Amino acid sequence: xxxxxxxxxxxxxxxxxxxxxxxxxxxxxxxxxxxxxxxxxxxxxxxxxxxxxxxxxxxxxxxxxxxxxxxxxxxxxxxxxxxxxxxxxxxxxxxxxxxxxxxxxxxxxxxxxxxxxxxxxxxxxxxxxxxxxxxxxxxxxxxxxxxxxxxxxxxxxxxxxxxxxxxxxxxxxxxxxxxxxxxxxxxxxxxxxxxxxxxxxxxxxxxxxxxxxxxxxxxxxxxxxxxxxxxxxxxxxxxxxxxxxxxxxxxxxxxxxxxxxxxxxxxxxxxxxxxxxxxxxxxxxxxxxxxxxxxxxxxxxxxxxxxxxxxxxxxxxxxxxxxxxxxxx
Amino acid sequence: xxxxxxxxxxxxxxxxxxxxxxxxxxxxxxxxxxxxxxxxxxxxxxxxxxxxxxxxxxxxxxxxxxxxxxxxxxxxxxxxxxxxxxxxxxxxxxxxxxxxxxxxxxxxxxxxxxxxxxxxxxxxxxxxxxxxxxxxxxxxxxxxxxxxxxxxxxxxxxxxxxxxxxxxxxxxxxxxxxxxxxxxxxxxxxxxxxxxxxxxxxxxxxxxxxxxxxxxxxxxxxxxxxxxxxxxxxxxxxxxxxxxxxxxxxxxxxxxxxxxxxxxxxxxxxxxxxxxxxxxxxxxxxxxxxxxxxxxxxxxxxxxxxxxxxxxxxxxxxxxxxxxxxxxx
Numbered sequence: 241x242x243x244x245x246x247x248x249x250x251x252x253x254x255x256x257x258x259x260x261x262x263x264x265x266x267x268x269x270x271x272x273x274x275x276x277x278x279x280x281x282x283x284x285x286x287x288x289x290x291x292x293x294x295x296x297x298x299x300x301x302x303x304x305x306x307x308x309x310x311x312x313x314x315x316x317x318x319x320x321x322x323x324x325x326x327x328x329x330x331x332x333x334x335x336x337x338x339x340x341x342x343x344x345x346x347x348x349x350x351x352x353x354x355x356x357x358x359x360x361x362x363x364x365x366x367x368x369x370x371x372x373x374x375x376x377x378x379x380x381x382x383x384x385x386x387x388x389x390x391x392x393x394x395x396x397x398x399x400x401x402x403x404x405x406x407x408x409x410x411x412x413x414x415x416x417x418x419x420x421x422x423x424x425x426x427x428x429x430x431x432x433x434x435x436x437x438x439x440x441x442x443x444x445x446x447x448x449x450x451x452x453x454x455x456x457x458x459x460x461x462x463x464x465x466x467x468x469x470x471x472x473x474x475x476x477x478x479x480x481x482x483x484x485x486x487x488x489x490x491x492x493x494x495x496x497x498x499x500x501x502x503x504x505x506x507x508x509x510x511x512x513x514x515x516x517x518x519x520x521x522x523x524x525x526x527x528x529x530x531x532x533x534x535x536x537x538x539x540x541x542x543x544x545x546x547x548x549x550x551x552x553x554x555x556x557x558x559x560x561x562x563x564x565x566x567x568x569x
Numbered sequence: 570x571x572x573x574x575x576x577x578x579x580x581x582x583x584x585x586x587x588x589x590x591x592x593x594x595x596x597x598x599x600x601x602x603x604x605x606x607x608x609x610x611x612x613x614x615x616x617x618x619x620x621x622x623x624x625x626x627x628x629x630x631x632x633x634x635x636x637x638x639x640x641x642x643x644x645x646x647x648x649x650x651x652x653x654x655x656x657x658x659x660x661x662x663x664x665x666x667x668x669x670x671x672x673x674x675x676x677x678x679x680x681x682x683x684x685x686x687x688x689x690x691x692x693x694x695x696x697x698x699x700x701x702x703x704x705x706x707x708x709x710x711x712x713x714x715x716x717x718x719x720x721x722x723x724x725x726x727x728x729x730x731x732x733x734x735x736x737x738x739x740x741x742x743x744x745x746x747x748x749x750x751x752x753x754x755x756x757x758x759x760x761x762x763x764x765x766x767x768x769x770x771x772x773x774x775x776x777x778x779x780x781x782x783x784x785x786x787x788x789x790x791x792x793x794x795x796x797x798x799x800x801x802x803x804x805x806x807x808x809x810x811x812x813x814x815x816x817x818x819x820x821x822x823x824x825x826x827x828x829x830x831x832x833x834x835x836x837x838x839x840x841x842x843x844x845x846x847x848x849x850x851x852x853x854x855x856x857x858x859x860x861x862x863x864x865x866x867x868x869x870x871x872x873x874x875x876x877x878x879x880x881x882x883x884x885x886x887x888x889x890x891x892x893x894x895x896x897x898x
Contacts, residue, residue, distance in 0.1 A: 318866060374729075375729060376728075376729050390832065390833065392721075392724075392726060393724075395721075395722075395724075397721060397832075397833050397834075398834075399705075399833060399834025399835075399867065400703075400704060400705050400834055400835055400836040400867070400870075400871075401834055401866060401867040401870055401871075402834070403830075403831075403834040403864060403866055403867040404832075404833055404834045405832070405833075405834075406831045406832075406834070406864055406867075407831065407832065409831045409864050410828055410831050410832065411741070411824065411827060411828060411831075411862075412740070412743070413742075413743055414741070414742055414743075414824075415824070415862050423864060423865070424865070425862060425863075425864075495740065495743075495744070498740060499739055499740060499828050499832070500832055501732075502732075502735045502736065502738045502739045502740075503719065503726075503733075503734070503735075503736065503739065503828070503829055503832040503833065504719065504726050504728060504733055504734075504832065504833065505726075505727075505728025505729055505730055505731070505732040505733045505734075505735070506728075506729055507729040533740075533744050533754060534754075535732060535735055535738050535752060535754075536752065536753070537647060537730060537732055538728065538729070538730040538732040538735075541729075541730055542729075542730075
């Protein structure tokens with residue numbers, strides 16, 4: 241038996257769960273095992289699916305469970321990280337007060353870390369991804385919503401109420417004038433840069449847009465085919481309105497980044513999620529706005545990068561949390 | 570010789586320097602030694618004044634330097650915390666690239682910690698002040714400008730470029746519509762809640778104010794006598810316009826607090842500085858706006874408190890940094 245250590249990272253999402261075994265170097269030993277979450281089947285079934293996904297990951301790595309040093313599990317919020325509980329997450333209904341950490345720990349008899357999914361993704365990017373050379377980083381995850389995670393000197397900012405790094409709710413416009421966010425407040429970054437809010441902005445811009453745009457066609461028959469991806473693709477193809485909406489998105493994200501910089505002054509700000517497929521032009525637009533609107537001294541040097549681990553960041557980061565739990569080498 | 574440990578904390582400001590010896594319990598052994606900074610006499614003289622203030626503090630405590638375990642020095646920015654340098658602070662002109670830590674360390678032959686002044690004040694309040702029972706806290710310092718510091722699990726968020734906790738530059742309005750801040754950007758919290766900006770807001774509000782107000786008199790002969798203190802005192806005495814301006818200030822501070830909460834989700838948010846003399850009514854106004862406009866889950870439980878160490882927070886916190894450097898007991 242070699243001295244190598246192996247960690248299982250499990251990333252629980254509303255649709256699927258993914259797990260893989262990851263070595264001390266942060267590299268997965270195989271493609272992840274993936275199972276459907278089926279939250280509607282209830283939380284007992286969900287806990288069993290978590291364990292089964294972990295078992296399959298260990299099998300896919302060609303190992304026995306005895307070779308696993310520790311396990312890390314990442315789930316969406318609301319959660320109580322310290323207590324190891326899923327509380328009441330909107331995309332895992334009807335689950336409530338699910339003792340994830342204790343269940344997984346008892347099932348395998350291994351030290352078990354528990355973390356918020358966006359925090360885990362941030363830790364993955366910090367450990368072996370886009371910020372692997374940084375001492376501190378802030379991650380914005382771009383999807384239907386905007387999430388985030390903050391890592392300072394190899395420590396995750398969990399927050400006192402498990403809400404550290406809720407960067408989608410940094411406010412970028414005022415409570416009276418800002419766009420309405422799903423959280424009930426106005427002006428949150430998510431209400432501008434969340435995927436569904438981007439399509440909303442297109443709809444509003446169209447009313448005043450005088451030029452040609454392929455986006456107009458989406459508001460006749462096939463309204464629900466308008467996705468953030470379509471908008472970004474049209475922008476890349478030269479559509480003027482799409483380009484404006486994408487540039488505005490870069491501006492809004494930069495304002496969020498400026499707030500995170502004023503708070504914790506990280507070495508690197510990373511953006512992850514589907515929109516980053518838009519590539520260097522989008523990244524450099526964000527960076528330009530950060531340097532223009534952020535505090536001059538730190539924003540002169542801060543790095544603005546796109547995530548490099550894709551959807552693997554969650555389970556790699558969860559495995560990294562397991563490794564932190566038993567002591568990183 | 571007893572086993573007690575003693576730390577000297579020195580807080581360097583633009584006008585005066587203050588130092589005192591502080592025990593392991595965070596209590597100063599005497600009133601602080603205070604000397605004028607006289608930045609205009611140059612940085613060599615400034616470094617000597619720092620050492621002299623430290624010597625006087627040790628004498629005031631009735632100790633010899635041999636009884637001092639470590640020294641902590643706090644200065645205003647710009648600075649390079651890791652390198653121990655004052656870079657180019659606006660209120661210490663013409664100082665530039667002053668090797669504070671190495672000078673003080675060589676002068677006394679003691680382990681010497683170096684920290685930003687607002688971070689040190691935050692650490693003081695965290696250690697033995699308003700947040701002494703909290704595991705994490707965010708401090709807003711209210712004065713001419715708005716500064717800040719963030720402490721998470723006994724660690725100061727210094728930032729990669731020594732700009733962690735620049736909370737006065739959290740943006741609470743947009744770059745196009747916001748008030749102009751001294752940093753050159755628009756919409757920073759400081760441009761609303763810094764003392765001079767509060768008097769500016771009074772001037773603007775007066776134009777539209779139909780009712781009686783004692784504030785009107787300040788814009789005839791004695792314009793420069795209008796201070797934030799006058800406004801807060803008039804508000805307490807029932808002046809309608811002054812009360813509006815103070816309530817608006819509470820609202821703006823709450824928006825800043827909401828951003829800090831979304832970023833790091835602290836257990837306690839503390840406000841320090843002269844304005845907090847306004848007392849419980851002002852504090853509860855801030856708290857009310859935090860709960861109304863912040864993320865529901867963490868703001869339900871976050872504590873909003875006023876600082877308790879007054880202007881001692883800086884040197885007590887600097888001593889606390891010295892204690893952290895050699896290992897807190």
